[in-house]
Amino acid sequence: MSDPLVHSEEPMSSPASTATVIKFAISDLGSKNGHHAFEQLCTHLARARIASNVLPATGPVSAGGDQGRDFETFAVSSERRSAPPAAASPDRIVFACTIQRRGVARKIRADVDKICRSGERPDQVVIFVGSDIEVAVRHKLQAWARTEHAVALEIFDAEAITALLCENDLFWIAEEFLHVPVQLGPRRLGQLSDLLSAQAEAASRTPHGHWGLTTPRLLDVYIDRRVQSRTKAGEVVSVRDDRLTDLVSTRSGHLLLIGAPGTGKTTLVQQLVTKLAAGWSPGAPLPESIPLRILARDLVGGEASFSECVRYAVYRTARTQGPLDPDLFAQGQGGRDWLVIVDGIDEISDYADRAAVISLIAQRARQHHGHRFIVVTRPLSTDELQPLSDAGFHEARLPGFTVEDLGDFSMRWFQASKSADPQGLAAAFMEAALQDAHLLEVLQVPLFATVAVAAFADDPASRLPNNRLDLINRFMQGIDERSRPRRDPSVEVIARDQLDELIGELAEQTVAGTGDLAATLREWMQTNDLVRNS
Known part of the structure; x- marks a missing residue:
């Protein structure tokens, strides 16, 4: 049998999968002579959940051995019985552990006999077993212990131990003694849940909301886009935006997305993050690629590890509710790759800083540590982008709006803005655009299409300017009028x-x-x- 901790082909990326790994590791201790590791594991579990005043039993066989007692409680004064989550117990509790697979019931009887006939008589015996015990068998053993020795017997089998180790504050025990990867822990899965929620929330914001617009949600106005890519034979193909991850996974593993100013590059990758992150919920398998959108400028000057640089950039882009581990981004998580979307390479104004960030990304892409990259930028010189090409980045380009795109976008905007007659407004807007070739050319840029549709919504009777400068001026006048304070x-x-x-x-x-x-x-x-x- 292959070891799922090392060679698993199915990603272990949910709480159920984590439990499967832990339980397998417990059952595998028998084949690895792992009684000592199991005993240490059970000692820590007992201290955390049963009684804090636990003392390991020691002693050579020639001196009587441990008398069947792997560890037991020691006497405490009443003042010391207050160490949560497990308080010190006033009862004498004796613990025994076994990873024996056959004749487990017989082994438990023998251990209880040995414990009760030697040393100080216990009030309770707790047995940790590395295999599963049927409920009926457990009940018979408990009844036998009460009748034969007048002692309470509790049995924690592999299923019960696994459930405890899956708890947030106890998972470290599985890491330490079973070598379960930290990526499978509930704390790490909780951080991933927090991160995905924060990424989805940040990606849902309309990029130009800070202009003073009362903007509809990005999700309500976004229209599907297509990027242009070349096959190995040189043929230009059009790929839907929601299939960008296919380009990343089927080509080199990394994508360079180039678009002219205002073509909607940021909006496109925000929507991609939303689609990948918003549908995930704790307990479900992680997305095929874990999305992570960061701004290129936040990688400038980073002298820490790659993971810490990315963590800082993440905090700047999307605020998580809690802290993230410094090594969270060092490698893939739960059998999944990070899809690191680095947005705005061109917005780094200093040439040397820009070159350093490009070099950092290219170097990491070549190392294959569970990262796939989508680098987003305006057109830059071939020399500047050469390190990405050398690292195997595949290039795709984002064109502007088609006439059909413009009509769809304007209709969605007026509908989402709760206009009285969205269909009529969209028709009037498109009629104005189609009657002026210069205006139509300007509106092929999604940024100016957004400006124009917002300005048109404010004053449909006024003619839209057919050049970018006048269109922006018209738009800014509308913002100025809306933001001017009204006198009482x-x-x-x-x-x-x-x-x-x-x-x-x-x-x-x-x-x-x-x-x-x-x-x-x-x-x-x-x-x-x-x-x-x-």
């Missing part, structure tokens, strides 16, 4: 000379230390008709 009509504006007079009166009272300043202010405002009675 119930309050008059105070003239400068009136304000000087008020300040003088308040200053005199302050220096003299007399009068009620608030009352003076109210009286002054009423005298000057600056407050209207409602």
